Amino acid sequence: MRMPIRAALLLSTVLLYGGTPAQASAPALQATSAATPAAKTIITVKTISPEVREISYANPPLNFIVPETLVALNQAVLDLSKDDRVKVVLFTSAVDGFFYNHFDMGQFPGFIRQVSATGKPLWVELISNIEKAPFLTVASIRGRAQGGGDELMLAFDLRYASKEKAIFNQPEVGIGLFPGGGGPDHLVRLAGRDRALEAFLSADDYDASTAERFGWVTRTLPDAELDEFVAKQAMRLATFDKTALIETKKHINAIALPTEAERLEAYHQFTKSVTWPGLQQRMGVFGKVIQDAGPMNVETRMGYYVGEGNRQIQESGRK
Amino acid sequence: MRMPIRAALLLSTVLLYGGTPAQASAPALQATSAATPAAKTIITVKTISPEVREISYANPPLNFIVPETLVALNQAVLDLSKDDRVKVVLFTSAVDGFFYNHFDMGQFPGFIRQVSATGKPLWVELISNIEKAPFLTVASIRGRAQGGGDELMLAFDLRYASKEKAIFNQPEVGIGLFPGGGGPDHLVRLAGRDRALEAFLSADDYDASTAERFGWVTRTLPDAELDEFVAKQAMRLATFDKTALIETKKHINAIALPTEAERLEAYHQFTKSVTWPGLQQRMGVFGKVIQDAGPMNVETRMGYYVGEGNRQIQESGRK
Amino acid sequence: MRMPIRAALLLSTVLLYGGTPAQASAPALQATSAATPAAKTIITVKTISPEVREISYANPPLNFIVPETLVALNQAVLDLSKDDRVKVVLFTSAVDGFFYNHFDMGQFPGFIRQVSATGKPLWVELISNIEKAPFLTVASIRGRAQGGGDELMLAFDLRYASKEKAIFNQPEVGIGLFPGGGGPDHLVRLAGRDRALEAFLSADDYDASTAERFGWVTRTLPDAELDEFVAKQAMRLATFDKTALIETKKHINAIALPTEAERLEAYHQFTKSVTWPGLQQRMGVFGKVIQDAGPMNVETRMGYYVGEGNRQIQESGRK
Numbered sequence: 001m002r003m004p005i006r007a008a009l010l011l012s013t014v015l016l017y018g019g020t021p022a023q024a025s026a027p028a029l030q031a032t033s034a035a036t037p038a039a040k041t042i043i044t045v046k047t048i049s050p051e052v053r054e055i056s057y058a059n060p061p062l063n064f065i066v067p068e069t070l071v072a073l074n075q076a077v078l079d080l081s082k083d084d085r086v087k088v089v090l091f092t093s094a095v096d097g098f099f100y101n102h103f104d105m106g107q108f109p110g111f112i113r114q115v116s117a118t119g120k121p122l123w124v125e126l127i128s129n130i131e132k133a134p135f136l137t138v139a140s141i142r143g144r145a146q147g148g149g150d151e152l153m154l155a156f157d158l159r160y161a162s163k164e165k166a167i168f169n170q171p172e173v174g175i176g177l178f179p180g181g182g183g184p185d186h187l188v189r190l191a192g193r194d195r196a197l198e199a200f201l202s203a204d205d206y207d208a209s210t211a212e213r214f215g216w217v218t219r220t221l222p223d224a225e226l227d228e229f230v231a232k233q234a235m236r237l238a239t240f241d242k243t244a245l246i247e248t249k250k251h252i253n254a255i256a257l258p259t260e261a262e263r264l265e266a267y268h269q270f271t272k273s274v275t276w277p278g279l280q281q282r283m284g285v286f287g288k289v290i291q292d293a294g295p296m297n298v299e300t301r302m303g304y305y306v307g308e309g310n311r312q313i314q315e316s317g318r319k
Numbered sequence: 320m321r322m323p324i325r326a327a328l329l330l331s332t333v334l335l336y337g338g339t340p341a342q343a344s345a346p347a348l349q350a351t352s353a354a355t356p357a358a359k360t361i362i363t364v365k366t367i368s369p370e371v372r373e374i375s376y377a378n379p380p381l382n383f384i385v386p387e388t389l390v391a392l393n394q395a396v397l398d399l400s401k402d403d404r405v406k407v408v409l410f411t412s413a414v415d416g417f418f419y420n421h422f423d424m425g426q427f428p429g430f431i432r433q434v435s436a437t438g439k440p441l442w443v444e445l446i447s448n449i450e451k452a453p454f455l456t457v458a459s460i461r462g463r464a465q466g467g468g469d470e471l472m473l474a475f476d477l478r479y480a481s482k483e484k485a486i487f488n489q490p491e492v493g494i495g496l497f498p499g500g501g502g503p504d505h506l507v508r509l510a511g512r513d514r515a516l517e518a519f520l521s522a523d524d525y526d527a528s529t530a531e532r533f534g535w536v537t538r539t540l541p542d543a544e545l546d547e548f549v550a551k552q553a554m555r556l557a558t559f560d561k562t563a564l565i566e567t568k569k570h571i572n573a574i575a576l577p578t579e580a581e582r583l584e585a586y587h588q589f590t591k592s593v594t595w596p597g598l599q600q601r602m603g604v605f606g607k608v609i610q611d612a613g614p615m616n617v618e619t620r621m622g623y624y625v626g627e628g629n630r631q632i633q634e635s636g637r638k
Numbered sequence: 639m640r641m642p643i644r645a646a647l648l649l650s651t652v653l654l655y656g657g658t659p660a661q662a663s664a665p666a667l668q669a670t671s672a673a674t675p676a677a678k679t680i681i682t683v684k685t686i687s688p689e690v691r692e693i694s695y696a697n698p699p700l701n702f703i704v705p706e707t708l709v710a711l712n713q714a715v716l717d718l719s720k721d722d723r724v725k726v727v728l729f730t731s732a733v734d735g736f737f738y739n740h741f742d743m744g745q746f747p748g749f750i751r752q753v754s755a756t757g758k759p760l761w762v763e764l765i766s767n768i769e770k771a772p773f774l775t776v777a778s779i780r781g782r783a784q785g786g787g788d789e790l791m792l793a794f795d796l797r798y799a800s801k802e803k804a805i806f807n808q809p810e811v812g813i814g815l816f817p818g819g820g821g822p823d824h825l826v827r828l829a830g831r832d833r834a835l836e837a838f839l840s841a842d843d844y845d846a847s848t849a850e851r852f853g854w855v856t857r858t859l860p861d862a863e864l865d866e867f868v869a870k871q872a873m874r875l876a877t878f879d880k881t882a883l884i885e886t887k888k889h890i891n892a893i894a895l896p897t898e899a900e901r902l903e904a905y906h907q908f909t910k911s912v913t914w915p916g917l918q919q920r921m922g923v924f925g926k927v928i929q930d931a932g933p934m935n936v937e938t939r940m941g942y943y944v945g946e947g948n949r950q951i952q953e954s955g956r957k
Binding site (some may be wrong): 257 | 491492493495496497498503504507508511512513514515516517519520521522523577581585588592595596597598600601626629630632633
């Protein structure tokens with residue numbers, strides 16, 4: 001596997017929430033210190049019933065995906081896959097304002113080093129394990145699903161979103177990266193060529209109603225009804241015969257999912273894109289944007305700030 | 320071909336509207352006695368014009384598909400395919416409250432024995448004959464399209480549904496069966512992976528507006544406008560050049576239809592699922608549900624009763 | 639390549655806006671005289687910014703595609719493809735009431751003779767060049783996109799349509815031709831099998847809202863907001879890294895576009911369809927319809943007049 005470690009290390013040093021000592025005490029960084037034992041609690045598995053479990057994610061305040069997320073989430077999926085009773089697994093967030101957010105860009109070297117037991121990139125293996133899990137994966141989406149967090153969401157079987165509070169954004173192209181986490185591969189099959197192009201190229205915010213219209217989520221529900229709807233759906237499915245549920249899931253998924261080989265190739269293009277000059281050029285500007293506006297403002301107005309950063313780059317190039 | 324005849328016979332004896340002598344005089348059973356000569360009138364072919372025909376279905380009161388349905392419908396499709404004048408065939412129901420309903424589960428052994436002249440399961444051959452027919456197949460859907468009846472509908476070229484009166488349900492998974500009539504193969508290509516999963520896994524009722532939003536039907540029309548819309552569309556298409564119509568249909572269908580091999584494999588998985596323990600476990604409970612609530616109540620609130628039966632099974636297992 | 643030149647010449651002599659001397663001074667014909675030097679101005683390339691260009695089309699009053707359109711448009715696409723600065727190309731119309739309209743049927747022999755430098759039909763090559771262009775192709779659609787003009791539109795990356803003023807129609811099947819310009823191949827992947835069948839078989843008018851619901855366009859915008867939306871989207875995308883934009887476009891397009899081989903086969907079926915008797919039969923009737931109603935009336939009520947012409951043919955056959 002080709003690992004542009006040097007470029008990624010550079011990225012880690014320079015970009016975004018990454019770690020100069022002066023910033024080490026900022027809340028955003030604290031939350032993403034994956035090396036600390038505390039980080040292992042970012043994934044919590046709850047037993048709703050023998051047949052229904054909930055994997056809750058909490059990496060406050062911005063709910064970034066960090067390398068530990070992949071390890072813990074993959075382990076939870078594998079563990080639940082071995083439990084014959086489990087029929088439905090809910091994926092939720094315990095952090096206000098965010099579902100799963102994007103990869104912590106300051107930890108790219110860590111992500112790129114992550115390899116599964118079978119020698120595949122851990123991210124690719126995680127998505128494969130989710131897709132072939134012998135239970136139904138159901139996302140309850142409140143807050144922002146961004147970057148890798150949105151690509152993770154697209155791998156689930158069913159996706160229910162809060163009409164008022166769910167927002168979707170794929171910022172990769174806007175910061176100069178290739179979106180190689182499988183998201184385009186999933187979305188193009190759901191939304192069609194042009195809408196997938198718009199979503200991934202514009203790097204803009206999409207509200208839940210637009211996402212539903214595009215086929216990005218299965219349904220939207222008024223926020224006040226989301227929890228009850230998801231709970232009822234889960235409890236209903238959990239009473240059905242597991243063989244019937246899973247054989248039917250496998251049949252439909254075999255027709256409509258991108259292959260692992262396709263996702264693997266896309267992932268390799270992503271790791272290569274870390275060395276693209278366009279990204280290097282954007283690092284400093286976005287670092288400054290985040291410093292000026294604050295991480296929370298940037299993360300909750302992603303579409304706007306991606307545009308703003310690029311506008312500044314273009315203006316400076318034109319001077 | 321592997322035929323789990325023994326299991327199917329067991330099913331026939333025990334399940335649902337199937338035949339104990341005491342139930343033999345119930346309306347539901349009478350209507351589905353395919354062996355009587357009268358049953359041959361369940362399919363009526365009407366000539367609207369030389370170019371437009373209508374195949375009307377009537378198996379009151381519940382409009383179940385019975386083995387005779389497949390024979391008569393296949394023959395009608397083959398006969399009309401030989402008539403060079405025919406350009407459009409409408410598929411309608413003459414029974415209030417139902418389009419084509421699901422297979423009569425009491426007659427599974429009969430279905431499984433049905434083989435076409437070319438040695439394929441008759442159901443698979445019927446769908447193939449519909450899809451390659453040298454005329455346009457247009458469904459006018461008022462009432463419930465359920466199970467095999469919905470899967471039949473998904474094979475037609477155009478599907479127009481009454482906004483108020485059309486309802487869609489695929490109950491198979493909810494009763495422990497694999498939905499192998501081609502429905503998932505069609506719907507996943509129209510609705511996308513997650514919505515096809517939800518429809519086939521939840522075994523719930525879908526109103527016409529949701530079905531339209533999912534791509535399950537071509538259009539919905541207010542009930543008062545449905546007949547006129549379908550008639551106008553049929554008469555318009557019927558004035559066009561047959562070669563242009565059929566070559567274009569063939570071109571689009573070749574890109575987007577599941578193959579016969581794919582449907583055949585799914586069908587074999589369905590026949591195997593008749594022996595799944597999950598189905599056996601549900602037979603008694605659903606038989607009791609139907610006995611208590613009455614067939615008409617169950618068939619017109621399918622989503623609710625599928626949930627209710629499974630809920631009872633789970634509760635009894637937990638005691 | 640099989641060229642049914644004789645049939646096409648016949649068509650040219652007899653059909654529609656084609657050229658008897660008596661009609662030579664009609665506005666419709668004047669506008670489509672591709673041989674005159676003036677015709678070279680039908681394509682105008684404007685520089686909005688170094689990164690954003692606009693290809694404006696003007697062939698008043700009916701904005702037909704003529705053989706010169708293919709030559710000029712292909713050249714513009716190739717020229718812009720060589721300019722490294724270009725990231726977004728807008729495709730617009732300067733003619734009120736029409737986006738790109740259908741092929742001028744009086745010039746079919748000219749179209750069929752058009753071969754690219756690589757020996758392919760120029761139309762097929764043009765669509766390929768658009769699809770592999772190293773910039774984003776964005777259509778701003780106000781007025782009617784019909785026939786080949788609509789098929790051209792379907793090849794663009796993003797398609798934004800005026801909610802009030804955009805109308806879509808594929809008349810080919812209604813006049814007895816095979817729609818072989820790639821349109822069905824694109825639309826079936828966006829709208830699903832049945833909706834693509836309806837659109838191409840009915841040859842009827844589709845308003846922008848229906849088109850949006852079918853996935854025929856990316857978005858509709860109120861007419862008063864269309865220009866600003868498209869300009870903002872273009873300017874935003876133009877600030878992004880070109881490598882990120884184009885590699886992502888290529889990745890998504892590779893999954894979802896029909897292949898050139900598929901489009902080539904469809905094109906050959908189109909050229910063969912020029913000899914179909916159904917077309918010959920319709921030529922005289924549609925010529926009379928156009929003569930009686932006037933080209934502008936027919937072109938702006940295409941769905942109605944296609945139906946009316948076929949109705950007359952059927953009635954005359956029944957006498």
